[in-house]
Amino acid sequence: MIDMIKQWRHVFKLDQDREISDDALDKVCMSGTDAIIVGGSSGITYDNTVDLMSRIRRYELPCVLEVSDLEAVVPGFDGYLIPIVLNATDSKWMIGQHQQAIERYGYLIPWDLLIAEGYIVLHANSTVARMTGADTELTTEAAVAYAQAAERLLHLPIIYMEYSGTFGNMELVGDIHRQLDRAHLIYGGGIDSCERAEQAAQVADTVVVGNIIYSDLQKALDTVQAVKQSV
Numbered sequence: 001m002i003d004m005i006k007q008w009r010h011v012f013k014l015d016q017d018r019e020i021s022d023d024a025l026d027k028v029c030m031s032g033t034d035a036i037i038v039g040g041s042s043g044i045t046y047d048n049t050v051d052l053m054s055r056i057r058r059y060e061l062p063c064v065l066e067v068s069d070l071e072a073v074v075p076g077f078d079g080y081l082i083p084i085v086l087n088a089t090d091s092k093w094m095i096g097q098h099q100q101a102i103e104r105y106g107y108l109i110p111w112d113l114l115i116a117e118g119y120i121v122l123h124a125n126s127t128v129a130r131m132t133g134a135d136t137e138l139t140t141e142a143a144v145a146y147a148q149a150a151e152r153l154l155h156l157p158i159i160y161m162e163y164s165g166t167f168g169n170m171e172l173v174g175d176i177h178r179q180l181d182r183a184h185l186i187y188g189g190g191i192d193s194c195e196r197a198e199q200a201a202q203v204a205d206t207v208v209v210g211n212i213i214y215s216d217l218q219k220a221l222d223t224v225q226a227v228k229q230s231v
């Protein structure tokens with residue numbers, strides 16, 4: 001799994017709780033992006049996850065589920081990303097939900113397909129920050145320390161800097177990237193133009209584009225080349 005993810009430069013994140021037409025989905029899947037992540041922080045159900053997965057499955061690109069609700073874990077994805085919110089104030093989002101999932105469904109879990117992501121949630125006014133009670137007011141030193149704790153103590157293979165809904169601080173993303181030795185750095189949040197996509201591509205290993213798909217599809221599609229051309 002991690003070897004596959006390490007190849008990804010650009011990824012679209014599609015939200016099960018949002019409508020996307022067949023035509024728009026076709027353009028997203030044929031855009032040249034490296035993969036699709038299916039995920040969102042609210043309104044996620046088994047049915048809307050099956051529905052979106054089966055529509056994406058008509059295409060050849062990798063498709064993984066980012067698990068945010070235990071009731072909506074659907075078999076058939078290429079892999080399962082398991083978020084661990086490092087700066088959550090409620091431990092349920094760090095390990096509590098995970099413990100419950102394993103206690104209930106451990107015998108069913110295809111462990112080879114699961115990969116943990118150490119999330120650092122940095123946009124205070126986002127659903128995920130409110131839901132997890134994330135401490136988003138972090139100094140550079142504090143954010144770097146979270147990333148290093150995740151990489152060096154917990155041995156998490158992925159650090160995800162999550163600014164969902166707003167464009168983040170690229171200097172901070174770059175600072176964290178420079179301090180990581182092995183972990184793969186994913187950036188997501190507020191990418192709505194080629195310029196922003198390129199800036200994020202310069203400081204992160206993988207760039208995730210989400211919301212703009214639903215408000216300006218062409219701008220979303222243009223981010224693919226912007227990321228891929230960036231060195």
Ligand SMILES: CC(C)=CCC/C(C)=C/CC/C(C)=C/CC/C(C)=C/CC/C(C)=C/CC/C(C)=C/CC/C(C)=C/COP(=O)(O)OP(=O)(O)O
Pocket residue numbers: 015039040041042066067068069070073074075076082083084085093094097098099101102105108109110119126127128132162164165210211
């Ligand atoms: C065969 C098979 C697949 C069997 C299933 C076995 C099984 C049950 C496996 C599960 C194992 C496991 C350990 C599951 C973990 C369960 C769980 C619920 C963990 C909690 C995850 C977590 C911390 C969620 C918090 C929210 C979060 C970080 C979500 C990630 C996605 C995200 C941030 C989206 C952004 O949200 P969006 O809606 O786009 O936000 P905006 O409104 O701002 O756009």
Ligand SMILES: O=P(O)(O)OC[C@@H](O)CO
Pocket residue numbers: 013162163164165166187188189190191208209210211212
């Ligand atoms: O929706 P946007 O703001 O592009 O963020 C992408 C992704 O990081 C959300 O989890």
Ligand SMILES: [Mg+2]
Pocket residue numbers: 015040164210211
């Ligand atoms: Mg979203």
